Amino acid sequence: MRRTATHEQVHAPIHTIVPPHIFKHLAGLPDEHWPGLADRALESMALAAEMRAERCAMAGVTALRETSAVGAQRTVFDAKHGFTLPGNVVRREGEASTGDETVDEAYDALGATYTYFSKVHKRDSIDGRGLRLDATVHYRRSFNNAFWNGRQMVFGDGDGEIFGRFTRSLDIIGHELTHGVTQYEAGLDYQDQSGALNEHMSDVFGSLVKQYSLKQTAKKADWLIGEGLWAPGIKGKALRSMKAPGTAYDDPRIGSDPQPAHMDDYVSTDDDNGGVHINSGIPNHAFYLAAVAFGGRAWVKAGAVWYHALTQTLRRDADFARAAAAIVDAAGAKFGKAGAVIVREAWKKVGIEVRTSTSRLPRAKKSPKRRVRPRGPRRANPLGAERGHRRAS
Numbered sequence: 379m380r381r382t383a384t385h386e387q388v389h390a391p392i393h394t395i396v397p398p399h400i401f402k403h404l405a406g407l408p409d410e411h412w413p414g415l416a417d418r419a420l421e422s423m424a425l426a427a428e429m430r431a432e433r434c435a436m437a438g439v440t441a442l443r444e445t446s447a448v449g450a451q452r453t454v455f456d457a458k459h460g461f462t463l464p465g466n467v468v469r470r471e472g473e474a475s476t477g478d479e480t481v482d483e484a485y486d487a488l489g490a491t492y493t494y495f496s497k498v499h500k501r502d503s504i505d506g507r508g509l510r511l512d513a514t515v516h517y518r519r520s521f522n523n524a525f526w527n528g529r530q531m532v533f534g535d536g537d538g539e540i541f542g543r544f545t546r547s548l549d550i551i552g553h554e555l556t557h558g559v560t561q562y563e564a565g566l567d568y569q570d571q572s573g574a575l576n577e578h579m580s581d582v583f584g585s586l587v588k589q590y591s592l593k594q595t596a597k598k599a600d601w602l603i604g605e606g607l608w609a610p611g612i613k614g615k616a617l618r619s620m621k622a623p624g625t626a627y628d629d630p631r632i633g634s635d636p637q638p639a640h641m642d643d644y645v646s647t648d649d650d651n652g653g654v655h656i657n658s659g660i661p662n663h664a665f666y667l668a669a670v671a672f673g674g675r676a677w678v679k680a681g682a683v684w685y686h687a688l689t690q691t692l693r694r695d696a697d698f699a700r701a702a703a704a705i706v707d708a709a710g711a712k713f714g715k716a717g718a719v720i721v722r723e724a725w726k727k728v729g730i731e732v733r734t735s736t737s738r739l740p741r742a743k744k745s746p747k748r749r750v751r752p753r754g755p756r757r758a759n760p761l762g763a764e765r766g767h768r769r770a771s
């Protein structure tokens with residue numbers, strides 16, 4: 379573990395499950411065809427902004443800095459449809475099921491995520507030092523989102539028309555908690571390509587939490603993120619697909635999945651922190667390709683390689699090219715030349731060629747050519763050449 383951030387030092391953004399482009403689409407729907415949907419989406423967008431402000435006011439509310447003696451230390455709270463966090467305690471570690479499926483799903487998902495990181499990566503909770511895992515359910519009324527606020531998980535119940543309850547999807551809970559792991563490790567900046575890598579890491583380990591709990595092979599896994607979140611009647615399997623980015627949903631109410639699977643289709647946008655939930659499709663697909671090429675269970679090799687990079691070598695301002703180089707290096711370190719070849723080939727298939735190891739990569743300007751046509755000054759160089767110097771640590 380490289381970083382020793384305390385809770386006071388960590389300035390993580392609110393990570394919401396529903397990407398902003400979905401609310402944006404909903405907000406543009408004509409009321410005569412879809413009564414109330416646009417209004418509710420605008421309300422959700424306003425609430426997301428409000429939550430960011432609210433997070434500042436939550437400092438000191440939950441005493442998270444407690445080291446567990448052994449194993450997971452879970453607490454589930456009930457907000458009773460209000461917006462005060464964390465709410466009333468409804469289930470503590472080791473207590474029996476409550477009969478409220480939302481409470482019990484949240485409890486089980488926190489446990490499955492803890493178990494995955496503990497058994498597979500020998501990591502004691504999110505911070506590697508036994509951090510308590512807290513979750514609040516029944517947050518607000520018909521709330522169409524769930525989020526990690528840098529301290530705890532918070533789940534809405536969904537409105538039943540667009541989203542069902544947010545505790546249904548294990549990979550999404552693994553995704554959100556991995557934002558916590560990233561916050562303590564590489565600390566990837568939540569903007570542009572480093573932000574898309576932050577999203578990508580959450581999708582990787584979110585999916586692996588689910589695959590591990592189902593004991594699936596890479597070949598058998600569905601590679602979906604957020605399966606089961608859509609309300610009945612919405613044409614969609616999930617929020618994202620790592621196997622086939624861009625195919626997770628297509629419905630007049632929510633639009634269609636905008637994720638690219640290749641650098642040729644890289645999306646330059648100012649929305650969504652520079653498309654962090656969109657361009658993550660590219661590294662996601664590289665991970666999928668590497669996992670299938672390694673064969674067997676994805677967490678054993680591909681997962682070990684990506685975890686090594688996340689916790690040992692990735693810099694907070696990494697772009698795709700430098701992340702790919704670091705991950706190929708990690709594959710070489712863990713599984714030798716054959717491992718590096720598999721991972722290098724996976725990145726090549728999504729349009730990112732790694733020609734040399736990170737240590738010998740002098741400046742990002744020598745990074746591989748890609749067909750990206752950036753717009754706007756912030757993405758004047760999406761490869762991040764001007765940010766090429768290494769972090770001191």
Ligand SMILES: [Zn+2]
Pocket residue numbers: 393394395553554557577580
């Ligand atoms: Zn996320």
